[in-house]
Amino acid sequence: xxxxxxxxxxxxxxxxxxxxxxxxxxxxxxxxxxxxxxxxxxxxxxxxxxxxxxxxxxxxxxxxxxxxxxxxxxxxxxxxxxxxxxxxxxxxxxxxxxxxxxxxxxxxxxxxxxxxxxxxxxxxxxxxxxxxxxxxxxxxxxxxxxxxxxxxxxxxxxxxxxxxxxxxxxxxxxxxxxxxxxxxxxxxxxxxxxxxxxxxxxxxxxxxxxxxxxxxxxxxxxxxxxxxxxxxxxxxxxxxxxxxxxxxxxxxxxxxxxxxxxxxxxxxxxxxxxxxxxxxxxxxxxxxxxxxxxxxxxxxxxxxxxxxxxxxxxxxxxxxxxxxxxxxxxxxxxx
Amino acid sequence: xxxxxxxxxxxxxxxxxxxxxxxxxxxxxxxxxxxxxxxxxxxxxxxxxxxxxxxxxxxxxxxxxxxxxxxxxxxxxxxxxxxxxxxxxxxxxxxxxxxxxxxxxxxxxxxxxxxxxxxxxxxxxxxxxxxxxxxxxxxxxxxxxxxxxxxxxxxxxxxxxxxxxxxxxxxxxxxxxxxxxxxxxxxxxxxxxxxxxxxxxxxxxxxxxxxxxxxxxxxxxxxxxxxxxxxx
Numbered sequence: 031x032x033x034x035x036x037x038x039x040x041x042x043x044x045x046x047x048x049x050x051x052x053x054x055x056x057x058x059x060x061x062x063x064x065x066x067x068x069x070x071x072x073x074x075x076x077x078x079x080x081x082x083x084x085x086x087x088x089x090x091x092x093x094x095x096x097x098x099x100x101x102x103x104x105x106x107x108x109x110x111x112x113x114x115x116x117x118x119x120x121x122x123x124x125x126x127x128x129x130x131x132x133x134x135x136x137x138x139x140x141x142x143x144x145x146x147x148x149x150x151x152x153x154x155x156x157x158x159x160x161x162x163x164x165x166x167x168x169x170x171x172x173x174x175x176x177x178x179x180x181x182x183x184x185x186x187x188x189x190x191x192x193x194x195x196x197x198x199x200x201x202x203x204x205x206x207x208x209x210x211x212x213x214x215x216x217x218x219x220x221x222x223x224x225x226x227x228x229x230x231x232x233x234x235x236x237x238x239x240x241x242x243x244x245x246x247x248x249x250x251x252x253x254x255x256x257x258x259x260x261x262x263x264x265x266x267x268x269x270x271x272x273x274x275x276x277x278x279x280x281x282x283x284x285x286x287x288x289x290x291x292x293x294x295x296x297x298x299x300x301x302x303x304x305x306x307x308x309x310x311x312x313x314x315x316x317x318x319x320x321x322x323x324x325x326x327x328x329x330x331x332x333x334x335x336x337x338x339x340x341x342x343x344x345x346x347x348x349x350x351x352x353x354x355x356x357x358x359x360x361x362x363x364x365x
Numbered sequence: 366x367x368x369x370x371x372x373x374x375x376x377x378x379x380x381x382x383x384x385x386x387x388x389x390x391x392x393x394x395x396x397x398x399x400x401x402x403x404x405x406x407x408x409x410x411x412x413x414x415x416x417x418x419x420x421x422x423x424x425x426x427x428x429x430x431x432x433x434x435x436x437x438x439x440x441x442x443x444x445x446x447x448x449x450x451x452x453x454x455x456x457x458x459x460x461x462x463x464x465x466x467x468x469x470x471x472x473x474x475x476x477x478x479x480x481x482x483x484x485x486x487x488x489x490x491x492x493x494x495x496x497x498x499x500x501x502x503x504x505x506x507x508x509x510x511x512x513x514x515x516x517x518x519x520x521x522x523x524x525x526x527x528x529x530x531x532x533x534x535x536x537x538x539x540x541x542x543x544x545x546x547x548x549x550x551x552x553x554x555x556x557x558x559x560x561x562x563x564x565x566x567x568x569x570x571x572x573x574x575x576x577x578x579x580x581x582x583x584x585x586x587x588x589x590x591x592x593x594x595x596x597x
Contacts, residue, residue, distance in 0.1 A: 032588020089377035099541035101587060103521040103548050110515045113381055113462065120376075120463045203418040210422030214429045221433065225478035228502050229488075233479060286506060303460075303508035310472045 136360025138315035152280035163246030174251035212324035220279035231287020263338035266345025271323035282312035397449030441470035469507035476503030528585035547583030
């Protein structure tokens with residue numbers, strides 16, 4: 031069959047398919063209006079139910095057009111239609127409503143438990159240096175100067191100086207500013223810890239240990255210079271959410287590293303994509319924990335009470351809740 | 366044909382060919398994205414300036430969104446491309462050619478940090494040159510490709526002419542070259558068209574201008590039916 035005859039025979043089919051593809055890109059409202067008009071004139075449009083058949087015919091026509099070396103413009107047009115059909119048929123999205131809620135209720139904690147090995151490793155890499163420095167600075171307080179720069183030390187000391195530590199709430203607009211800052215800064219640290227994992231896990235390793243050392247040194251130093259009550263009552267509330275979130279971001283990054291180092295019976299490329307999905311799911315939960323931690327850190331932690339005990343109590347309850355959530359949520363409805 | 370072409374076999378047994386985008390167009394797209402994001406941040410500053418500390422908080426949240434979430438949203442929900450990619454006609458697709466959803470879009474945007482290392486996306490560039498599909502690290506993990514969007518080509522038509530069979534039977538590939546030429550000839554300068562047409566010398570009989578002869582052969586190949594007679 032010559033090209034012109036081929037075109038003449040199928041041109042109207044291609045046009046109908048093209049119109050159908052274009053219709054998919056319209057807004058929902060425009061689509062509904064169009065559907066109504068089309069139902070009155072069914073001969074004009076391609077019904078959704080007929081699309082798979084039309085698409086398969088199109089594929090066959092593309093293959094024929096290529097094999098018969100029809101003109102490039104025609105082949106390009108057919109390929110464009112097939113690609114559009116391929117996208118709409120195979121790129122179909124699952125309904126997303128309610129998924130986030132379910133993910134928070136069972137998906138995320140279950141995932142953390144399923145990946146307990148890498149979470150435990152990450153926890154060790156982060157909390158190990160943190161606690162290690164706390165203890166080390168208790169015995170060798172001068173060691174802080176080797177870990178942190180002198181300016182940093184004095185800045186920290188000033189920030190938590192009892193003179194700046196007035197009773198009551200700080201101004202609400204400062205709270206909002208700090209909320210923005212904690213989101214911008216802390217979630218980014220989480221993302222970096224995750225993304226660094228693709229460098230054979232080294233980036234995650236670095237950020238976990240670095241942040242562990244840094245936080246441990248600051249807490250340890252301020253405790254040693256006698257600012258313990260100020261700093262501990264500040265960090266108590268958000269510590270559980272924030273520190274665990276760092277550990278989980280690190281675990282997500284280590285998943286990527288593990289996919290490269292130990293792909294098992296898969297190609298590294300495949301392993302990376304597969305583990306990448308799990309890693310992103312871990313990171314997503316950690317990011318939400320970071321945001322929650324930022325809210326606590328901005329709006330609750332700076333509150334100064336005459337008696338700090340309620341703040342420690344809230345911190346303890348937060349630790350208990352976070353661990354209970356990760357350890358227990360979604361156990362009953364396990365599929 | 367080209368080595369920047371990526372072939373995908375569909376379940377229907379036809380091959381889809383995607384043209385991969387290399388580092389240069391992608392860097393340009395990134396630059397455009399950087400510019401509009403900068404402009405958006407600047408606008409945010411102007412709007413939030415009167416609100417002082419409260420405004421700074423909102424500004425930082427806006428910055429965070431623009432840096433991490435908005436590009437991912439563009440790629441997941443806005444036709445698979447950030448404004449910069451749209452400007453250059455690029456689109457992000459999954460390895461199998463399907464549009465990407467939120468998962469891969471977020472993954473490749475979070476992983477940008479690793480591509481940025483050690484400075485200015487050097488890591489990403491090395492990764493892109495390392496493989497045939499120009500994948501940066503984020504593309505590896507997300508399982509995505511950046512390709513040229515199949516835009517609606519300006520419909521090229523072979524100019525109508527009286528069909529004339531070639532001097533000798535053409536192989537399929539030769540026929541395709543003739544068709545390709547006939548489609549493009551109107552876009553070329555006449556001197557260039559003539560020059561190219563003479564490359565097909567074994568097919569020419571020397572009676573007519575080379576471009577017209579090839580055009581006549583092309584019309585024969587696509588099956589133009591009745592010879593058109595110029596109205597007297």
